[in-house]
Amino acid sequence: MEFFLQQLFNGLAVGGIYALVALGYTMVYGVMKLMNFAHGELFTMGAFLGLSFLGIFAFTESLGPFGGVLVLILLVMAMVALMGVLLERVAYRPLRSSPRLSAIVSALGASIFLQNAIMLIYGARFQVYPHGILPNIPLSFFGVEIPLLRVLLLLVSLVMMAGLYFFVQKTQIGTAIRAAAIDQDAARLMGINVDRVIQIVFIIGPALGAAAGVMVGIYYGQINFTMGWIFGLKAFTAAIIGGIGNIPGAMLGGLLLGVLEAMGAAYISTAWKDAIAFAVLILILLVRPRGILGERVADKL
Amino acid sequence: MKKVLCLVGVLCFLAVPAMAKTIRIGLMAPMTGSWASEGQDMRDIVNLLAEELNARGGVLGKQVEIVVEDDAGDPRSAALAAQRLSTRKVAAVIGTYGSSVAEAAQNIYDDYDIIQVANGATSNRLTEKGLNYFFRTCPRNDEQAMVAAKALDRMGFSKIAILHDNTSYARGLADDARKFIGEVSDSRVVFFNALTPGERDFNTILTRMRAADPDVILFTGYYPEAGLLLRQKMEMGWNVPMIGGDATNNPDLVEIAGKQAANGFYFLSPPVPQDLPTDEARDFLAAFEKKYEKLPGSIWAVLAGDAFTAIVTAMEGSGSTDSRKVANYMRTQLKDMPALTGTISFNSVGDRIGDVYRVYQVNEEGAFVLKSH
Numbered sequence: 001m002e003f004f005l006q007q008l009f010n011g012l013a014v015g016g017i018y019a020l021v022a023l024g025y026t027m028v029y030g031v032m033k034l035m036n037f038a039h040g041e042l043f044t045m046g047a048f049l050g051l052s053f054l055g056i057f058a059f060t061e062s063l064g065p066f067g068g069v070l071v072l073i074l075l076v077m078a079m080v081a082l083m084g085v086l087l088e089r090v091a092y093r094p095l096r097s098s099p100r101l102s103a104i105v106s107a108l109g110a111s112i113f114l115q116n117a118i119m120l121i122y123g124a125r126f127q128v129y130p131h132g133i134l135p136n137i138p139l140s141f142f143g144v145e146i147p148l149l150r151v152l153l154l155l156v157s158l159v160m161m162a163g164l165y166f167f168v169q170k171t172q173i174g175t176a177i178r179a180a181a182i183d184q185d186a187a188r189l190m191g192i193n194v195d196r197v198i199q200i201v202f203i204i205g206p207a208l209g210a211a212a213g214v215m216v217g218i219y220y221g222q223i224n225f226t227m228g229w230i231f232g233l234k235a236f237t238a239a240i241i242g243g244i245g246n247i248p249g250a251m252l253g254g255l256l257l258g259v260l261e262a263m264g265a266a267y268i269s270t271a272w273k274d275a276i277a278f279a280v281l282i283l284i285l286l287v288r289p290r291g292i293l294g295e296r297v298a299d300k301l
Numbered sequence: 302m303k304k305v306l307c308l309v310g311v312l313c314f315l316a317v318p319a320m321a322k323t324i325r326i327g328l329m330a331p332m333t334g335s336w337a338s339e340g341q342d343m344r345d346i347v348n349l350l351a352e353e354l355n356a357r358g359g360v361l362g363k364q365v366e367i368v369v370e371d372d373a374g375d376p377r378s379a380a381l382a383a384q385r386l387s388t389r390k391v392a393a394v395i396g397t398y399g400s401s402v403a404e405a406a407q408n409i410y411d412d413y414d415i416i417q418v419a420n421g422a423t424s425n426r427l428t429e430k431g432l433n434y435f436f437r438t439c440p441r442n443d444e445q446a447m448v449a450a451k452a453l454d455r456m457g458f459s460k461i462a463i464l465h466d467n468t469s470y471a472r473g474l475a476d477d478a479r480k481f482i483g484e485v486s487d488s489r490v491v492f493f494n495a496l497t498p499g500e501r502d503f504n505t506i507l508t509r510m511r512a513a514d515p516d517v518i519l520f521t522g523y524y525p526e527a528g529l530l531l532r533q534k535m536e537m538g539w540n541v542p543m544i545g546g547d548a549t550n551n552p553d554l555v556e557i558a559g560k561q562a563a564n565g566f567y568f569l570s571p572p573v574p575q576d577l578p579t580d581e582a583r584d585f586l587a588a589f590e591k592k593y594e595k596l597p598g599s600i601w602a603v604l605a606g607d608a609f610t611a612i613v614t615a616m617e618g619s620g621s622t623d624s625r626k627v628a629n630y631m632r633t634q635l636k637d638m639p640a641l642t643g644t645i646s647f648n649s650v651g652d653r654i655g656d657v658y659r660v661y662q663v664n665e666e667g668a669f670v671l672k673s674h
Contacts, residue, residue: 003508003512006508007505007508007509010502010504010505010508011505013502013504014502014504014505119333123337124332124333124334124337124338124341125337125338125553126335126338126525126553126556126557128556128557131559131561136536138536138537138538145537145538147536147537149536216501220501220502220529220532221529221532221557221559222501222525222528222529222557224335224525226334226335226499227501229499230499230500261505262505265505265506265509266505266508266509269494269495270464270494270495270496270505270506270509271467271494271495271496271497273497273505274497
């Protein structure tokens with residue numbers, strides 16, 4: 001039982017990060033029907049910018065560990081959001097009326113370009129976040145080891161996800177985003193500025209990805225320019241499991257993927273962890289082709 | 302007239318390679334990707350050796366030119382890199398670091414009759430295929446696995462967890478170690494499984510290993526994952542000792558794990574650069590430090606330098622750059638050639654004869670300390 005609970009918690013903690021990255025994928029897809037393959041690289045950029053700013057401004061020294069990390073995350077989110085807007089302007093907007101394949105190719109190109117840019121700027125070696133930015137207190141409940149840092153990681157992910165959910169459901173801009181997701185032309189006829197909606201989506205998605213990047217850097221310590229690939233793949237899978245284009249779906253999909261991997265590793269084989277997770281993905285898609293929460297198209301986003 | 306001119310033109314074109322002023326030697330190395338720091342050291346070392354050689358007049362009266370191709374530490378890129386080098390008229394190729402990467406390239410070089418001298422590819426089967434032109438300056442996995450089994454027994458560990466990463470190097474070493482552990486001692490292997498390289502979170506794997514209650518973890522994968530394992534193991538409050546294979550011999554391991562988590566980590570390896578026994582090695586390391594203002598990180602990059610020395614020595618000795626003659630010389634006549642990591646001889650399949658693995662431990666300052674022979 002302890003073993004089960006420990007693995008459940010391990011899975012949830014990783015799943016929280018998958019979910020946070022998956023939100024960016026799912027929002028862009030919901031509004032533009034475009035898989036933004038460059039999202040994984042925006043996440044990597046977040047991790048690297050976080051490290052640079054940490055070095056330049058020494059946030060944690062002047063603001064204390066928790067306040068410093070919060071300011072750091074917000075600053076990196078803002079920077080990467082700017083890059084997201086730029087990316088949309090350069091790589092996606094000119095192709096908006098072209099066939100969808102052109103936009104996908106452009107997304108792949110942007111992904112490769114960004115990855116190489118990160119390598120040329122920061123180098124090919126691993127970069128390491130300083131140790132002990134946040135105090136990591138080992139906590140133990142009912143024999144389950146739950147380091148404080150992992151709890152915080154999961155909490156921050158959940159708070160961001162919940163915040164996004166209320167933003168999209170309860171605000172006027174959120175309503176406009178949902179409207180554009182259903183039908184861009186009709187939304188335009190109703191006086192919604194679709195260009196602005198898309199811009200907002202490209203602010204929020206990359207910003208959440210960047211936050212995940214900084215959190216990965218702080219918790220795991222080690223970052224390198226290829227890290228976006230594996231997290232991007234997992235987030236993409238999470239978005240599909242939950243029902244692509246659906247925000248609660250991305251959260252559920254991310255947490256579920258994390259737990260599936262952990263259980264696969266715990267009870268079958270650690271080497272087959274990914275294979276088991278992807279087998280479940282195929283199974284879910286066979287039973288529910290739109291993903292778990294993807295059934296009602298009108299409620300997308 | 303036109304025809305004659307054409308013919309002359311074609312002849313001139315054909316004659317160019319024969320009159321080439323330089324001898325090209327290829328270097329296939331991971332310049333990008335997870336192992337980029339290894340590849341960059343390999344390039345720096347080989348370039349420095351080539352410079353020194355050219356200053357002394359080169360080989361067979363010609364200057365040596367190094368052609369670098371990036372294999373990204375990835376088998377697919379390695380096949381492409383091998384194709385590109387093969388069409389660039391290199392006389393021989395040095396590299397590469399990873400076994401699965403070397404494996405993807407070795408048949409291509411063999412098809413083109415190009416000598417390949419690997420520097421970090423230790424998987425047994427690389428030389429068991431009987432290729433004509435494959436050599437390596439590094440020792441083999443089974444030799445290392447035997448040392449691992451004996452060292453674990455000597456240290457008094459009886460319940461052993463083995464973790465690999467499914468690359469041909471790590472899987473092979475893990476399999477050999479499992480076999481030898483049963484042979485040399487009464488120890489038991491209580492856990493045997495793999496992780497996925499490139500991932501960040503190994504808590505699920507560590508939790509499962511902990512449930513098997515081992516005395517020690519033998520990890521046969523590479524340094525990036527080893528660093529993360531050490532760090533996450535410490536964070537979950539688990540104090541079991543860990544011992545790594547020779548692919549964990551890289552200072553980046555300490556960077557990634559942090560000094561506190563890396564403290565006490567054992568690994569098996571040929572001597573690290575600073576412990577190299579010969580005067581040549583000390584002089585070379587001094588020259589290297591003067592030029593690049595750092596020391597080479599691991600022994601694997603230094604072994605790339607030895608691959609270079611073996612190739613040019615065999616060219617000089619056989620008086621030719623013809624692959625068949627040079628390979629033949631390396632197998633039969635090149636005996637006890639002095640090199641940076643000791644003396645080098647090759648056996649009939651291209652394996653280096655006689656080298657000793659040592660046991661190292663990371664101390665509280667993060668330095669690699671020689672424990673025993």
